[in-house]
Amino acid sequence: MKLSDRVAIVTGAGRGVGRATALMLAGDGARVLVNDLDAAEADSTVAEIVSAGGTALACPGSVTDPEFPERLIQTALDAWQGIDIIVNNAGYIWNGAMHNHDDEQWQAMLDVHATAPFRILRAFAPWLKETARAEQAQSGVARCRKIVNVSSVSGTTGAATQIAYSAGKAAVVGITKTLAKEWGRYNVTVNCVAFGHIETRLTQPYDDAPPSIRVGEREHRVGLSDEQVAASRRASPLGRTGQPADGAGAIYLFCIPESDFITGEVLTCSGGA
Numbered sequence: 561m562k563l564s565d566r567v568a569i570v571t572g573a574g575r576g577v578g579r580a581t582a583l584m585l586a587g588d589g590a591r592v593l594v595n596d597l598d599a600a601e602a603d604s605t606v607a608e609i610v611s612a613g614g615t616a617l618a619c620p621g622s623v624t625d626p627e628f629p630e631r632l633i634q635t636a637l638d639a640w641q642g643i644d645i646i647v648n649n650a651g652y653i654w655n656g657a658m659h660n661h662d663d664e665q666w667q668a669m670l671d672v673h674a675t676a677p678f679r680i681l682r683a684f685a686p687w688l689k690e691t692a693r694a695e696q697a698q699s700g701v702a703r704c705r706k707i708v709n710v711s712s713v714s715g716t717t718g719a720a721t722q723i724a725y726s727a728g729k730a731a732v733v734g735i736t737k738t739l740a741k742e743w744g745r746y747n748v749t750v751n752c753v754a755f756g757h758i759e760t761r762l763t764q765p766y767d768d769a770p771p772s773i774r775v776g777e778r779e780h781r782v783g784l785s786d787e788q789v790a791a792s793r794r795a796s797p798l799g800r801t802g803q804p805a806d807g808a809g810a811i812y813l814f815c816i817p818e819s820d821f822i823t824g825e826v827l828t829c830s831g832g833a
């Protein structure tokens with residue numbers, strides 16, 4: 561139990577990688593605040609953690625709501641009087657060729673992948689500063705806290721039809737590197753995981769028409785053709801695509817004490833593709 565005295569916030573933890581991350585952190589002893597846009601999915605993650613003997617609370621809501629970041633931080637502080645880990649994972653894809661991207665699409669991708677993590681981390685800053693300074697005054701060193709932001713190989717190497725998504729995911733890399741420099745003085749490590757193909761609802765295979773998902777009021781086409789899935793598998797030296805637990809494992813590495821001297825890094829989790 562490496563995280564038994566730790567409090568973690570995981571956004572977008574109702575499904576996919578976020579859910580697997582919440583389960584993994586809770587399985588290692590962390591108390592986890594589970595956020596998702598879809599309340600029923602957040603509740604279901606909490607129920608699974610609790611039934612396995614862990615501790616979790618749901619904090620449903622959209623990370624893009626300007627009021628939400630303060631509520632997220634305050635909910636964790638009210639429940640557990642501290643925050644040690646924040647995983648900015650919530651996100652989705654809204655793809656299309658460059659010439660078909662409209663302003664709303666562009667803004668939506670930046671809102672969820674860049675502005676939301678920025679606001680959540682800004683909302684965390686006042687409590688962090690005060691607490692880290694008090695810990696430093698008391699024992700000489702602040703407790704090591706962890707931020708893990710979720711990017712994509714689309715943000716680090718580009719991907720056709722994802723101009724807005726890849727811009728948002730590249731912004732996350734800048735946020736990570738800058739905040740690692742600013743918050744080192746508070747003993748916070750700030751790192752980023754860039755996923756390749758992980759099997760979630762965003763990458764579900766189809767052989768005919770692409771499926772869609774509902775995000776708030778909108779439907780978005782997702783999925784990969786069987787041919788694209790086969791190409792992803794061939795591109796990986798491991799010969800497979802990732803499971804949500806593979807993604808969670810990469811995030812977990814940045815949450816445990818063994819990574820206390822690693823900050824400002826981008827770790828690609830793509831099976832070597």
Ligand SMILES: NC(=O)c1ccc[n+]([C@@H]2O[C@H](COP(=O)([O-])OP(=O)(O)OC[C@H]3O[C@@H](n4cnc5c(N)ncnc54)[C@H](O)[C@@H]3O)[C@@H](O)[C@H]2O)c1
Pocket residue numbers: 571572573574575576577578595596597598601621622623624649650651652653672710711712713754755756757758759760761762763775
């Ligand atoms: N699956 C992949 O291959 C892949 C690759 C690269 C990056 N990613 C990134 O990984 C992260 C997790 O995605 P996933 O594949 O697990 O997808 P997923 O759809 O299975 O899970 C994402 C969760 O985020 C939630 N969410 C979306 N918008 C939200 C909002 N505004 N507020 C709160 N919650 C919101 C969704 O409801 C969903 O439950 C995303 O940031 C995604 O862009 C995924």
